[in-house]
Amino acid sequence: MNIMQSQKKILSLILLLAVVVFPLLPTPQFWIIQANYIGLYALVAIGLVLLTGIGGMTSFGQAAFVGIGAYTTSYLTTACAVSPWLTLPIGLLITGMSAYVLGRITLRMSGHYLPLATIAWGISLYFLFGKVEWLGKYDGIAGIPALQLFGFDLAQERHLYFLIWAIVLGATWLALNLLDSRAGRAIRALKGGRTMAEAMGVDTGRYKILIFVLAALLASVSGWLFAHMQRTVNPSPFSLAMGIEYLFIVVVGGIAHVWGALLGAGVLKLLADQLQVLLPALLGSGGNYESIVFGVILILLLKYARGGLWPWICALAARLVPPVKKPVLQPAASTIARREVPAKGSPLLQVEQISKRFGGLVAVNDVSFGVKAGEIVGLIGPNGAGKSTTFNLVTGLLHASGGSVTFNTENITGLHSRAIATRGIARTFQHVKLLPSMSALENVALGAHLRSEQGFVRNTVNAMLHLERKEEQELLNEAARALTRVGLQHLMHEQAGNLALGQQRILEIARALCCDPLLLLLDEPAAGLRHLEKQALSKVLQELRESGMSILLVEHDMEFVMQLTDHIVVMEFGAKIAEGTPEQIQQHPAVIEAYLGGIE
Incomplete structure (x- = not known):
């Protein structure tokens, strides 16, 4: 309750x-x-x-x-x-x-x-x-x-x-x-x-x-x-x-x-x-x-x-006692510093011959691809192709066995996920990871954690003495702004655990946006969504791209990917087998072979 x-x-x-x-x-x-x-x-x-x-x-x-x-x-x-x-x-x-x-x-x-x-x-x-x-x-x-x-x-x-x-x-x-x-x-x-x-x-x-x-x-x-x-x-x-x-x-x-x-x-x-x-x-x-x-x-x-x-x-x-409904927070103008967005079309993420071995198993084998500023890139492939492993190598959840990852001209290979987040990469998860007992607003505000100017000790002391109210209001305003951006502002005071799956996935995107990222990584954002929910998600992602956001997504829904992405990378058995525009990928013989078993 x-x-x-x-x-x-x-x-x-x-x-x-x-x-x-x-x-x-x-x-x-x-x-x-x-x-x-x-x-x-x-x-x-x-x-x-x-x-x-x-x-x-x-x-x-x-x-x-x-x-x-x-x-x-x-x-x-x-x-x-x-x-x-x-x-x-x-x-x-x-x-x-x-x-x-x-x-x-x-x-x-x-x-x-x-x-x-x-x-x-x-x-x-x-x-x-x-x-x-x-x-x-x-x-x-x-x-x-x-x-x-x-x-x-x-x-x-x-x-x-x-x-x-x-x-x-x-x-x-x-x-x-x-x-x-x-x-x-x-x-x-x-x-x-x-x-x-x-x-x-x-x-x-x-x-x-x-x-x-x-x-x-x-x-x-x-x-x-x-x-x-x-x-x-x-x-x-x-x-x-x-x-x-x-x-x-x-x-x-x-x-x-x-x-x-x-x-x-x-x-x-x-x-x-x-x-x-x-x-x-x-x-x-x-x-x-x-x-x-x-x-x-x-x-x-x-x-x-x-x-x-x-x-x-x-x-x-x-x-x-009748409950008092909280008013929807109207986000004020941002007072927190934002990152400088790179010029559209400039190289943002470059993965070079990255590989990952688990003992004798090669999960990712010399995969290379790039993401440019202001585009949506899809990373697709059959089950077990190594997509999520590649995704986790980019975000620092796994450390690569070989190769390199360059983001915004900086080599981030081997950095842990927290350090990568500070550099402007935010992500969602294949299985939704929200705090169900917290409100949608608080869940999204967690994404703004790195955007505080205070040190750890000072922030903790000020919090206990209730002296950080001004900064706290700024962070909540950022969260409200992110919720408004994805169309969930009317649910900001609802417990996250009470939301439908589609709303929870969009809520995760809002939380990632609150990190003020240059690159947004989405791990199967359309998984488990109904048709109308997928349409709403696609609209949100298109609006983000138009605002200058760069997106890399892993997804199984081919119709969703083909209609949304600018560029696609296809993997099978840990290796890249094709790369190109959606039109090129649909006609690529190796992709047809991987998904359909070939054409008679």
């Missing part, structure tokens, strides 16, 4: 109001303590939402980072008499450096290897805390001083509540700001796969490390607060079991939703406490029934509210 922003804002305001009012009421001390624990859990869960729910990287080791923050302040305040407020930046520094080193090692892994690596990390640090003499071994450290702030003694739980929840709400604000930005689109693109994100110019390695470190820092702050609330620490709260519980929190609350982290922490903590009272009374104290009940709850949740409680509640709210 498409959950409108208005419902989310109303629910967020209700939750915010409840947090502020709660301690001002005559609330029993027990519930204040419970709320403090919920805040500590929520801090770790916010980081896991960024890392796992949005970034797609599962970590079981967040409890270890909580332990670093807790043990750093515990040891320094008790053994070295360092101020608790000074131990916070020290703990963050140690945590950040540990997370960066660990991230550089583990985030290169894929599949199940990354979760296994974080499990190993969590177990290792747990036993380290329990074996080191000066950390108190398994007895831990006691006598940790309470926090003092502006004359308030934060040893009192009601006073500490305000500090904990001020930090939690601040972290929530920073996380929401980050996700609603250029950097946030890049982070959300990580879960869609590296191939698409890199082709749009996103440095996926940097953004993976960024959210890994951010999640670790939030966990470290939680550990710092935990140590000064408990006034004693030992390894037990930082075990692998606690790391699994943090993941359980975000699954319950809504793994891809920041507010879901707070909701999940509250539900899980309160439910755990109530079950510890109710289950022994009902079933006796002879078994660990809480784990069984939690398992059943998780199964029911995955069946009936797979996305977690927060989106489920938002969906219910959508029935009560």
Whole structure:
């Protein structure tokens, strides 16, 4: 269901109001303590939402980072008499450096290897805390001083509540700001796969490390607060079991939703406490029934509210509060610098004797062709001819075994896809690669990722502090302009996953146009489209050519290719067998042989 922003804002305001009012009421001390624990859990869960729910990287080791923050302040305040407020930046520094080193090692892994690596990390640090003499071994450290702030003694739980929840709400604000930005689109693109994100110019390695470190820092702050609330620490709260519980929190609350982290922490903590009272009374104290009940709850949740409680509640709210339809964004005049377009007819792309071998298999064998500025070139051939492999060699997804690729007078052979994107080549994909939960406008704005003038660190900091609004509006204007160019401006606020296949393919073209390319590469853009959708796509491509855009396309639909292209290259079994105008190709004996098996 498409959950409108208005419902989310109303629910967020209700939750915010409840947090502020709660301690001002005559609330029993027990519930204040419970709320403090919920805040500590929520801090770790916010980081896991960024890392796992949005970034797609599962970590079981967040409890270890909580332990670093807790043990750093515990040891320094008790053994070295360092101020608790000074131990916070020290703990963050140690945590950040540990997370960066660990991230550089583990985030290169894929599949199940990354979760296994974080499990190993969590177990290792747990036993380290329990074996080191000066950390108190398994007895831990006691006598940790309470926090003092502006004359308030934060040893009192009601006073500490305000500090904990001020930090939690601040972290929530920073996380929401980050996700609603250029950097946030890049982070959300990580879960869609590296191939698409890199082709749009996103440095996926940097953004993976960024959210890994951010999640670790939030966990470290939680550990710092935990140590000064408990006034004693030992390894037990930082075990692998606690790391699994943090993941359980975000699954319950809504793994891809920041507010879901707070909701999940509250539900899980309160439910755990109530079950510890109710289950022994009902079933006796002879078994660990809480784990069984939690398992059943998780199964029911995955069946009936797979996305977690927060989106489920938002969906219910959508029935009560009428959605506010966003107005179609009217793109203003472009304020972002554009590339200088080469003169029509001048050489733009030149592929010289390029080849690709996979072991003993020769997929592409000494293929040469060129694309001139302002023309559409088709790359055709039977299935298995090597078209897509050639396409991927040009765009840097594959590295050539031999030959060269020259683009706009520069040799780009061997460059990775992100570097090629910076030089003015944009592409679409044979199988549509969009982010279905994001709007069409946001998907297209991802194409403008490289068109920011700010550096990585500055852009991230400005995004979290909400200081990049002017640049963000410029990028959204560019996206709206690209959507208008392909005729999809009326769908800019629709979720990309709700669009028809033909609209999604055109949406991919709009995203590629937002890169401000000199050359547009389209991989089977008409595949799976109906006749009217093909006509609409052909019209869009013809208009792009008339505006000066150069296009190289791989396509199986011969009628579509013959009516659209200026020049055609034909491949069979990895080799070029013909090249010429559509009229020449239709009469070429080798092409007829390849497609029809010869003429009697």
